Amino acid sequence: MTIHIDKDMISRRGVLAGLGGLTFGLALGADGARLFSVAEAAIGAKAINAWVRIAPNGTVAIYSAGAEMGQGSMTSLPMIVAEEMDADWSKVVVEMAPADRAIYGYTFNNERNMAIVGSRAVMLYFNDLRVAGAQVRKVMIANAAEKWGVDAATLRTEPGAVVNPATGERLGYGEIAAFGKVPSPLPTVAPSELKARKDWRLIGKGVARRDTPLKVNGQAIYGIDVRLPGMVYATSLHAPVHTGKPLSWNDDEIKKMPGVIDTVRLPNGVSIVAQSFPQAMAARAALKVSWEHGPAANFDSEAALAAYVKIHDDPNAQITNLEKKGDTDAAFRAAARTFKAEFRSDYGYHAQMEPLNAVVRIAADGRSAEVWEGSQAPDATRDQVARALGLAADKVTVHQCYMGGGFGRRSLGDYAAECATITKAVNRPVKLVWTREEDIAHGMFRPQSFQCLEAAQDASGKVTGWRHCVVGDGGVLLHTGIRIPYYGVPNQSIERRGVSHGIRLKHWRAVGHVFNVFAIESFVDEMAVAANMDPIAFRIERMAATPKARRCFETVARMCDWNAPRPPDRALGFSITERSGSLGAGVVEISLNRERGKIKVHRVWVAVDGGIVVTPGPAKANIESGILYGLSSVLHERVTLKDGSVQQSNFHDYELMRMSDVPEEMHVEFVDVDTRPTGLGEIGNPFIAGAISNAFYRLTGKRLRHLPFTPERVLATLKA
Amino acid sequence: MVSFSLNDKRVSVDADPSTPLLWVIRDQIGLTGTKYGCGAGLCGACTVHLNGRAVRSCQTPVADAAGATVVTIEGLSPDSSHPLQKAWVALEVPQCGYCQSGQIMKAAELLATNKRPTRAQIVEHMDGNICRCGTYHKIIAAIEMASREG
Numbered sequence: 023m024t025i026h027i028d029k030d031m032i033s034r035r036g037v038l039a040g041l042g043g044l045t046f047g048l049a050l051g052a053d054g055a056r057l058f059s060v061a062e063a064a065i066g067a068k069a070i071n072a073w074v075r076i077a078p079n080g081t082v083a084i085y086s087a088g089a090e091m092g093q094g095s096m097t098s099l100p101m102i103v104a105e106e107m108d109a110d111w112s113k114v115v116v117e118m119a120p121a122d123r124a125i126y127g128y129t130f131n132n133e134r135n136m137a138i139v140g141s142r143a144v145m146l147y148f149n150d151l152r153v154a155g156a157q158v159r160k161v162m163i164a165n166a167a168e169k170w171g172v173d174a175a176t177l178r179t180e181p182g183a184v185v186n187p188a189t190g191e192r193l194g195y196g197e198i199a200a201f202g203k204v205p206s207p208l209p210t211v212a213p214s215e216l217k218a219r220k221d222w223r224l225i226g227k228g229v230a231r232r233d234t235p236l237k238v239n240g241q242a243i244y245g246i247d248v249r250l251p252g253m254v255y256a257t258s259l260h261a262p263v264h265t266g267k268p269l270s271w272n273d274d275e276i277k278k279m280p281g282v283i284d285t286v287r288l289p290n291g292v293s294i295v296a297q298s299f300p301q302a303m304a305a306r307a308a309l310k311v312s313w314e315h316g317p318a319a320n321f322d323s324e325a326a327l328a329a330y331v332k333i334h335d336d337p338n339a340q341i342t343n344l345e346k347k348g349d350t351d352a353a354f355r356a357a358a359r360t361f362k363a364e365f366r367s368d369y370g371y372h373a374q375m376e377p378l379n380a381v382v383r384i385a386a387d388g389r390s391a392e393v394w395e396g397s398q399a400p401d402a403t404r405d406q407v408a409r410a411l412g413l414a415a416d417k418v419t420v421h422q423c424y425m426g427g428g429f430g431r432r433s434l435g436d437y438a439a440e441c442a443t444i445t446k447a448v449n450r451p452v453k454l455v456w457t458r459e460e461d462i463a464h465g466m467f468r469p470q471s472f473q474c475l476e477a478a479q480d481a482s483g484k485v486t487g488w489r490h491c492v493v494g495d496g497g498v499l500l501h502t503g504i505r506i507p508y509y510g511v512p513n514q515s516i517e518r519r520g521v522s523h524g525i526r527l528k529h530w531r532a533v534g535h536v537f538n539v540f541a542i543e544s545f546v547d548e549m550a551v552a553a554n555m556d557p558i559a560f561r562i563e564r565m566a567a568t569p570k571a572r573r574c575f576e577t578v579a580r581m582c583d584w585n586a587p588r589p590p591d592r593a594l595g596f597s598i599t600e601r602s603g604s605l606g607a608g609v610v611e612i613s614l615n616r617e618r619g620k621i622k623v624h625r626v627w628v629a630v631d632g633g634i635v636v637t638p639g640p641a642k643a644n645i646e647s648g649i650l651y652g653l654s655s656v657l658h659e660r661v662t663l664k665d666g667s668v669q670q671s672n673f674h675d676y677e678l679m680r681m682s683d684v685p686e687e688m689h690v691e692f693v694d695v696d697t698r699p700t701g702l703g704e705i706g707n708p709f710i711a712g713a714i715s716n717a718f719y720r721l722t723g724k725r726l727r728h729l730p731f732t733p734e735r736v737l738a739t740l741k742a
Numbered sequence: 743m744v745s746f747s748l749n750d751k752r753v754s755v756d757a758d759p760s761t762p763l764l765w766v767i768r769d770q771i772g773l774t775g776t777k778y779g780c781g782a783g784l785c786g787a788c789t790v791h792l793n794g795r796a797v798r799s800c801q802t803p804v805a806d807a808a809g810a811t812v813v814t815i816e817g818l819s820p821d822s823s824h825p826l827q828k829a830w831v832a833l834e835v836p837q838c839g840y841c842q843s844g845q846i847m848k849a850a851e852l853l854a855t856n857k858r859p860t861r862a863q864i865v866e867h868m869d870g871n872i873c874r875c876g877t878y879h880k881i882i883a884a885i886e887m888a889s890r891e892g
Contacts (some may be wrong), residue, residue, distance in 0.1 A: 082860025092837030092875045157851050230834065237839030238830040239822045240775015240815040244840060247774035255769075280758075298766050300758075303781075375779050375787060375840040375874045426777070426840025458780045639834060642882070649836055673784040673872065681878045682869045688879065 028364040041079055044394050047203025073119075073126075074103060074158055080182060080196030082109045085119040086138055087126045088143050089398050090233055091374075091428035092647070094640030097232045102148060102636065106155025107162070108193070110182030121400035121420035123264040130304035137399035137433050141602050141644075144564060144636050148699050156211040164209070165202035166562040167194045181223060219696065225636050231692025233424065234446020245423040246455060248381045252564030253451040254283055255299040256444045257306050260291035260464040263666035265524040268292050272310045279305045286447045291464075293444050299455060306457070313664055318524035322472060323663040326523060327366060330472035330493040339519045344501050345590050348513030350478075353487030357460030357478035360487075361543050361552070365475070367537035367729035369661035370468035370530055371670070373678055376426020377461045380438040382407065390417040391442065396425030398433035406435030419446060429651070430529030431466060461666045462676060465659055466528030469496035473541040478513075483553055484564050488514045492538065495520065496527040503535030503708055506542060508598060508605060512529045525663065531651055535708035543597040543712030544725065557596045558584065558715065570631055571598060573693050574607040581689055582609045585690035592624065595717025599628065599709030606630035608649075608709035610685075612717045616740060619733035621714060623653055623685045624718040628709065631693040633700045638692070641702045645690045654679035656711045660730050746807040749773075749817025759805035763797075764788045766804045767814060775815040775843045779872070786871030789844035790814045796851035815843035818850060825892030826850055829884040837875035845871050858889055874889050 075083045084103050085646075088095030100116045119126040119136075127134040128146040158177055166184035167174035170191065177184055185192040219226075236242035261267055261713055271292055273285055281301030286293040292311055296302035333339050354360060378404075381394040397403045400420040408415040425432055441454035450470075456464070471494040478487030488511045494500050501518050530536070550560035558575050561567045567575065578596075588594065591613050599606040608628040612621055626649055635641050658677040663667045670676040690706075715726040724739050745754040755770050762781075767790065768774050771845065779787030779863050783801040788797045791813040792806070818824045822831070826846050829835075832834060836842045846870070852859055852867045859867070873881065 092839065094837075233839065234831055234834050234836055235822065237836035237842050238827045238846060239818075240773065240843050242839055243774070244777075246778065247768075249769070249772065249774075298761075298765065298769060300761050375777070375785070375838065375872070377778065382772070425838060427838045429874075455778070458782070481835050631807055643834065643837060643877070646877045646879065652875075653876075672782050673780050674782070678872050678874060679876065680869050680872060681881070684876070684878045 028290040073154065074107070076158075076195050078196050078617040079199040080110070080113050080194055081115055082113055082195065083115045083117060083125065086116050087119040087147065089118070089138040089396075089400065089422060089425065089428075090109070091396070091398065091425035091432065093141070093143070093644050094231050094637055095138060097229070098144055098637045099147050099151060100108070101224050102144075102151040103155040103158075103419050103669060105222055106152045107158035109182055111224055111229065113182055115737070118422040121404040123401040127401065135399070136401040138428075139398055139430060139433050141705070143701030144699045145603060145633075145701055148314060148636070151313070152216055153211050156216055156372045157208050160209040160211065161202070161204055162195055162198055164205065165198045169193065169201070183420065203306070206649075219634070226634065226638060228639055229637060230453075231640055242424045244375055244426050245381065245394055245396040246375055246379045246426070248421075248423065248453065250381060250383055253381065253453055254294045254295055254297060254448065255302045256286075256293050256441065256452050256454040257299065257302040257457060258288065258291050258293040258440065258454065258460060259306050259309050259311065260288070260460065261313050262463060262668075263313070263315040263318050263321070264464070264526045265318040265666075266290065266313045267316065269312045269314050271312065272308075276305050276309060279308060284448050286444045286445065288440060291438070293446050293454070294662065295444060295452065303457060304708065305358040314513060316524065318666045321523055321525060321663055321666045323661075327368075327470050327472060329658040330521070333493050333519050333521055334472060334474050334491055342518045342520065343516075344518060345505050345514050345516035347588040350487050350489060350513040350515040353513035354476070354478045356480070359479045361477045361479075361545070361549055363475050363548060363727070364543040365537070365544065365727050367471045367540070369470045369663070370536070370655050370659055371462055371465045371661050371676055372429045372431040372528075372530055373659070373676065374425070374427025374429055374431055375454050377458050378431070378437045379453065379455040380404040380441040381451065381453045382438070382441045384411065384445055389413070390419070392419045392421060392439050394421040394423055395435075395438045396423040396432060397435065397438070398425070398428045398430075398568040399435065402433060402553060403435035403438045406439035407442045410439040411446055418595055429531045430533065433529065458673075459671045462670055464526070465661070465668065467528035467537065468533055469494045469499050469527045471537045473537065475541055475545045477545065477549060479564070480650070481548070484566070485511050485549065486513060487511070490516045490542070491519060492534075493519045495523045495525065499527055499529065499533050501538070503538040503600065508568050508571040508600060509561070510568065510713070513687055531648065532704035532707045535601055535704070536652070536655065539597065539599065540711035540715065540729060543709070544715045544727070547596075547712070547716040547719065548725065561598070570605055571607070573599075574605055574629045574631055577691060577693055578607040578609055578627050581629060581691055582611075582625070582627040584609070593717045593720035595713040595715065597709040597712035599705055601704045601708055602631040603734065604630060604700040604702060604705045606705050606709070608713050610710070610713040610717055612714060612721065614718070614721055614736070619736035619740070621657060621718065621736060623689045623714065625689075625690045626685050628706060629691050629693055630702065630705055631695055632702045632705065633695060633697040635692050635702070636699055641692075642690045644703045645706040646688050648704055649688055649710060650679055650684060652681075652707035652710030653685070656714055656730050657683070658730060658732075660732065744804050744808050745832065746809060747811045749813055755804065756805050760803045761787065762800050763790070763802040763804050763807055763812070764799035765814075767799060773814050773816050774878075777840055777843060779841065785841070786848060787841050787844045788848040789871065791847060791851065794840050794851075815847060818846065823890035824834055826853065826884065829887040829891070833880050833884045833887065835877050835880040835884050837877055841873045845873065849881070849888075852885070853880065853889060853892060857892075859885070861864075861886070
């Protein structure tokens with residue numbers, strides 16, 4: 023067998039350390055991130071890590087905390103630093119930041135984290151990275167001013183250089199790095215000292231993604247591509263019931279199979295270690311395990327969903343209040359008219375293209391370890407691997423890799439920890455790869471849900487009262503997107519009623535928004551129909567949509583020519599969309615094959631207020647990606663469980679959208695605003711279900727109430 | 743031993759004849775641009791050329807490659823200069839990028855036999871290759887660009 027280490031792997035994180043020149047550290051305080059000098063670090067107790075380093079040859083190395091799963095933040099985050107420091111982008115080298123949340127993390131909900139989730143990377147890092155870049159620029163100017171003996175206020179910068187307009191002299195950042203000093207403490211930066219938007223050279227412009235060239239020639243290294251000397255291959259078979267554990271298996275038989283090195287008992291499964299991955303897979307297929315199934319042994323997802331209705335109706339159910347505004351009961355008592363509707367949704371699987379995997383190597387003395395993984399949360403991976411090996415977290419080095427899709431699945435470090443356990447057991451470097459079948463069977467799903475919505479209207483038709491109850495398993499996963507801050511309904515009561523099945527659940531591209539926004543926007547559409555009003559006008563007049571929402575509504579209405587007649591076999595559907603501070607409005611145009619129950623989406627329009635857009639091209643691509651991810655889940659994707667086990671096993675029975683299914687056109691437009699960037703990676707997804715169901719109603723007079731809209735359900739709805 | 747031509751080089755590997763070509767290419771030879779997605783011929787991430795035809799390397803026993811010519815994404819061009827690779831970069835097609843080797847190899851098969859495919863022909867040819875990030879529109883546009891400019 024040929025084994026080698028990829029050169030990229032060895033040289034990773036070598037660039038910053040080896041450049042020489044000026045180093046800027048970064049620390050995080052209660053007031054956010056700030057750069058500081060090495061000298062300052064030496065007298066303080068804080069550890070210093072390089073964040074920005076300028077070499078005498080003009081190279082600028084910037085760490086990126088933007089774990090790259092296709093969304094582009096690996097490029098956009100260092101670009102924000104480069105913008106404010108006025109770096110020459112062609113001289114910027116980007117490296118992935120070490121997995122140290124104290125240094126490279128952000129603060130969100132009072133927690134320090136590096137997890138790139140919820141489409142919030144740019145949103146959470148934007149302000150801090152601008153200030154950091156501005157500090158570097160100030161230091162460059164100060165050094166040039168001292169050298170030239172002039173007032174720093176008379177100097178300005180061009181990309182990669184300080185210039186003196188009075189004399190025409192210029193000093194490149196690399197030249198300054200050769201003689202300059204980083205003062206201690208670093209200069210502070212007032213908000214007014216940040217570059218004006220009109221002066222931006224990178225933000226909002228067409229800067230190319232750094233990962234593209236490596237992704238067209240096979241050179242991008244994903245976790246699954248890492249190869250180490252002496253590395254062996256592992257694959258696992260987990261308990262088919264998520265609460266299960268292995269009792270015994272045909273160990274002697276398995277160990278006699280070609281290439282098999284060992285079997286490893288996991289708390290929830292069995293792992294095979296072999297000389298090659300095909301040998302490991304063959305042994306996995308031959309495993310005969312006696313399982314203890316645990317409490318989820320008889321779980322049936324359809325029966326459970328049916329039982330959610332009873333939980334909703336149970337006065338003793340465990341209730342979590344999510345929103346209480348005004349006096350909802352009084353609004354209903356005084357109502358001239360009330361509405362009530364129910365919606366359901368099934369489990370969803372991430373189906374990221376790269377099956378879950380990790381590579382772990384433990385040092386010969388057992389005191390430290392390395393892990394290679396494409397991770398949305400390298401800090402979580404570090405903690406999990408350290409725990410599995412009984413090491414302190416700072417003894418674990420995480421080598422961040424590209425991710426073949428994340429979508430919320432890759433933020434736990436669970437399979438990296440599993441790989442660490444196996445590595446420790448066999449005492450040599452291990453690459454663990456889950457088969458696609460394992461990835462689904464042992465998946466962590468978007469929870470299924472039952473929802474009941476009620477609304478009260480006063481005599482003028484205004485919506486004055488709002489009740490929304492979501493029932494299911496998954497805690498917070500159930501209620502993202504359930505609040506309606508974009509509508510001015512005065513009396514609201516929003517709640518979750520929980521249950522626990524023992525089925526593995528996880529964040530999933532906008533997770534609760536998928537079914538909550540579907541329910542909310544279908545329900546609002548029903549009221550608009552009952553009022554015989556245009557759905558957009560209804561939202562503005564009767565739901566008191568906010569000015570921000572109205573701008574999105576008006577923009578998308580213009581984009582799709584909302585009032586223009588459509589062919590008789592086509593219809594439009596409208597829905598609001600919302601996620602991580604961003605707001606938008608989407609419209610779909612559909613037709614229907616009534617014999618086959620197949621919905622075809624022809625055109626999609628979405629207007630998004632996402633604040634300032636840092637990288638417009640990738641941002642638009644990301645929204646289009648969200649649209650198709652949403653469409654795929656709404657039209658095709660469904661996980662079901664019987665006897666506690668997942669019934670789907672690969673892409674033949676968990677069908678993803680293919681090229682022939684995509685809409686002919688997708689149009690994305692950003693509402694031009696001057697506010698802080700907000701999330702864009704998941705704003706393309708939440709409106710799809712509601713918009714399709716509302717278009718379906720316009721076409722058929724029937725309403726789809728259960729996600730996904732499979733052909734069987736469409737046909738049943740048409741017959742009902 | 744199984745011998746074949748891989749990206750214009752003669753290679754010999756010691757592998758069970760039934761071993762899928764995918765794992766021989768990735769793990770024994772060390773070219774990791776060809777990806778494992780489903781292991782069942784359902785997604786196209788593992789697409790390579792075998793005697794000029796796009797095949798699913800996860801479903802192709804290495805024995806089928808004996809004496810044949812195999813080309814992977816690493817061998818499509820020495821310097822990313824294939825018209826499809828240039829178009830892929832120009833239009834920034836990849837997002838996560840994991841499926842893109844397979845997409846490009848599948849598209850290269852099409853352009854090798856049909857220099858000016860229609861959009862319908864492109865969709866029909868590419869329909870077996872899944873992209874979970876949903877870059878389908880850009881893939882179509884890039885194939886059309888490569889077809890025009892190649």
